[in-house]
Amino acid sequence: MKALRHRQSHLSASLAWEHALDDELQEVLVHTHRAVCATQDKAAKSAVRLLAKRDLLDLCLEGLASHLTTCGQPHEASLLQDLRSFTSQLFEEWRALLEAQETDAREALAARQGEAARAERATAELLDAAQGLHDAHVRLAAANVVLEQDVSRLGRANASLAGDLQRARRRADRLCRAGAAAGKGQQGGAAAAGGPKARELTLGQLHELIEDVYASKARADQRLAAAGQARETMEAHLYGFLTQCYGLRPLILGALAGLLAALARHQQDDADVGLFGRVLRNEVDEEFRAEQAAAARRATAMEVLRALIDPEDQESVLARLCRCSAAKSRPAGAPADSLPDGRSPAAMHFDALLQAVLRHRVECRAAALAPVREAFRLAEGPTVEPMGCPKGDPSGASSARASGRVMRGVLSEAQFATFCALINPAISPREVGVLLAAMTPGGARQVTFSSCAAMLAGELGRMANQH
Numbered sequence: 141m142k143a144l145r146h147r148q149s150h151l152s153a154s155l156a157w158e159h160a161l162d163d164e165l166q167e168v169l170v171h172t173h174r175a176v177c178a179t180q181d182k183a184a185k186s187a188v189r190l191l192a193k194r195d196l197l198d199l200c201l202e203g204l205a206s207h208l209t210t211c212g213q214p215h216e217a218s219l220l221q222d223l224r225s226f227t228s229q230l231f232e233e234w235r236a237l238l239e240a241q242e243t244d245a246r247e248a249l250a251a252r253q254g255e256a257a258r259a260e261r262a263t264a265e266l267l268d269a270a271q272g273l274h275d276a277h278v279r280l281a282a283a284n285v286v287l288e289q290d291v292s293r294l295g296r297a298n299a300s301l302a303g304d305l306q307r308a309r310r311r312a313d314r315l316c317r318a319g320a321a322a323g324k325g326q327q328g329g330a331a332a333a334g335g336p337k338a339r340e341l342t343l344g345q346l347h348e349l350i351e352d353v354y355a356s357k358a359r360a361d362q363r364l365a366a367a368g369q370a371r372e373t374m375e376a377h378l379y380g381f382l383t384q385c386y387g388l389r390p391l392i393l394g395a396l397a398g399l400l401a402a403l404a405r406h407q408q409d410d411a412d413v414g415l416f417g418r419v420l421r422n423e424v425d426e427e428f429r430a431e432q433a434a435a436a437r438r439a440t441a442m443e444v445l446r447a448l449i450d451p452e453d454q455e456s457v458l459a460r461l462c463r464c465s466a467a468k469s470r471p472a473g474a475p476a477d478s479l480p481d482g483r484s485p486a487a488m489h490f491d492a493l494l495q496a497v498l499r500h501r502v503e504c505r506a507a508a509l510a511p512v513r514e515a516f517r518l519a520e521g522p523t524v525e526p527m528g529c530p531k532g533d534p535s536g537a538s539s540a541r542a543s544g545r546v547m548r549g550v551l552s553e554a555q556f557a558t559f560c561a562l563i564n565p566a567i568s569p570r571e572v573g574v575l576l577a578a579m580t581p582g583g584a585r586q587v588t589f590s591s592c593a594a595m596l597a598g599e600l601g602r603m604a605n606q607h
Contacts, residue, residue, distance in 0.1 A: 164199050165196065165199065168192055168195045168196060168199070169192070171192075172188055172189065172191075172192040175188040176188050176189070187238075194227075194228075194231045197227060198224060198227070198228060201220050201221075201223060201224035201227070202224060204217075204220050205217040205218075205220035205221045205224065208220065303355075340398060340401070340402070341398050341399065341401075341402040343402075343406055343410065343413075345402075346399070346402045346403070346406060346413060347412065347413075349399065350412065350413070350416045352381075353374075353377070353378055353381055353416075354416075354426075354429065356377065356381050357372070357374060357377045357381075357426070360372060360377055364584075368584060369584050370550070370580065370584035370585075370586035370587070370588070371584075371587075371588050371590070371591060372588075373422065373548070373549035373550060373588050373589070373590070374419050374420050374422075374426060374549075374590070375420055375422075375549060376549075378396075378399075378420065379392075379396070382395050382396055382399075403416065403417045403420070404417075409495070410495065411432065411494075411495050411498030411499045411501075411502060412432075412498075414499055414502055415428065415429060415432060415498075415502050418502060418506055419590070422513065422516075422547045422549045422589040422590070423506045423509065423513060424502060424505050424506050424509060424593070425505075425509070425589070425590040425591075425592075425593035425594040426590045426594070427590065427594035428502075428505050428594075431501075432498055432501065432502070435497075435498065435501065436494060436498065509593050511563075512563070512592065512593055513547075513589070513593075515559055515562040515563050516547065516551065516559055516589050516592065517547050518558075518559075518562060519551060519555045519556070519558040519559035519562060520547055520548055520549075520550075520551060520555060521555070547589065549588055549589045549590075550586060550587070550588055550589075551586070551587050551588075551589075551592075552585070552586055553576060553585045553586070556572065556575075556576055556587055556592075557569070557572050559592070560572045560575065575595075578595065579591045579592070579595055
């Protein structure tokens with residue numbers, strides 16, 4: 141009976157422990173469920189589950205120890221309590237270890253993030269520096285281009301200055317020689333004789349002077365075109381050029397007389413001199429000089445002959461060239477129809493042939509422009525003083541006017557209309573205006589003979605022949 145009562149008391153205690161354990165288990169499960177649902181972190185959920193397992197194990201050990209104590213087994217109950225304390229301490233140490241590892245991991249992560257942030261900032265700074273270097277390179281490249289352009293402009297300016305210096309030296313040399321000649325002329329009584337003393341020019345000096353005049357005229361044409369003003373004639377520019385070179389009137393007139401004398405002396409033998417003389421007299425246009433220069437660059441004498449002279453004129457040009465060369469260099473008593481060394485006409489010296497061909501081209505150009513020149517002279521009206529007799533110096537002017545062949549070389553708008561009507565009576569005022577605008581893009585409304593001849597030589601010559 142006593143054993144029965146003892147067993148019954150054990151059953152009652154066991155039932156009470158089970159009910160208490162069940163309540164505590166439900167509470168642990170509820171708290172665990174809430175904690176798990178409150179986070180989305182997998183590591184946090186695992187930690188909550190581990191803590192729940194620890195709590196369940198602690199409850200089980202506590203219940204077993206209490207049950208053993210109730211059942212009269214204190215020694216086993218004491219062992220379970222020790223086991224419970226040991227497991228609780230073990231779990232706490234694991235927890236402390238995990239927290240320390242988590243702290244270390246968080247610190248390492250923060251350090252890596254800091255390094256990543258610093259690396260990102262450094263990368264951004266490097267990118268900014270690279271962009272700055274690129275921009276600096278672009279600026280340097282642009283500055284280099286500008287510098288190269290400046291160097292190129294300086295080179296051209298230096299070349300131009302060198303040319304100007306060379307021309308200035310030649311002018312100074314001519315001025316010194318002209319001053320010396322003027323001094324000698326004054327000592328010899330040339331001024332009392334009633335005219336400027338002509339300064340003799342060699343053919344080489346004449347070529348240099350002509351080149352300087354052409355270059356000065358080209359610069360003046362560019363300057364006047366940029367300013368919207370009319371071109372000068374070669375005659376007007378020559379007098380201004382000599383005025384700029386010599387300054388004093390006696391020196392100007394002496395240089396002018398020397399130039400005209402040299403032109404008269406060499407224009408029959410030298411094509412460049414002859415062309416300049418005809419341009420000066422408004423018989424050939426200035427632009428024809430470029431065609432002559434291109435023609436002079438031909439390779440051989442026969443190519444020059446075939447390319448520049450019509451077939452029907454080649455024999456006559458060769459015959460005239462033979463006569464000229466033979467007359468100049470044939471020994472006394474030699475036959476009149478042979479060359480000095482017995483060569484055939486095709487074997488003649490290239491320079492002599494080229495000069496003959498170029499002179500022939502100048503003559504053909506002047507002949508083609510003869511109707512244009514006559515119409516220009518009629519449209520121009522009254523004549524003016526010839527070259528060598530500037531305004532205020534009437535010597536020789538009356539004979540020039542009497543001949544009726546001296547032109548001023550410039551037409552106004554109304555005179556240009558008359559000129560066009562003389563060339564082609566059927567031309568309309570609108571066509572005249574178009575031609576005038578084409579020849580005076582700057583709106584000067586005034587044309588020179590050279591401008592008319594250069595633009596209208598072929599067409600006006602054809603219309604003049606028809607008329």
